[in-house]
Amino acid sequence: IWFHGFRASVRFVMSSEELISVDYEIFGRVQGVFFRKYTQAEGKKIGLVGWVQNTPAGTVQGQLQGPRSKVKQMQEWLTSTGSPKSHITKAEFKNEKVVDRLEHSSFNVVK
DSSP, X not given: OHHHHHHHHXXXXXXXXXXXXXXXXXXXXXXXXXXXXXXXXXXXXXXXXXXXXXXXXXXXXEEEEEEHHHHHHHHHHHHHTXXXXXXXXXXXXXXXXXXXXXXXXXXXXXX
């Protein structure tokens, strides 16, 4: 019952606010500090879908999708908070676009 109500409330929020997609890359001490795990947890808590992965260059990259206000909230978290042991020096966001529907079903860590 709760799950059904949750889905209905998510649909209501999404129908009343524009959905956007944005790619991100986070620089600094962001690997080996559980950054992906915390990013996944924060994304799910806020109510976004997308993904996060480490890059060979030592950064973390991914994609966020959801209502504009929630994506902006997550962008703020990625820019200034991160995982407890991380040290973020720069956060880049690009390819922001309006989407008709979400392209992911959850928020995943990509290995």
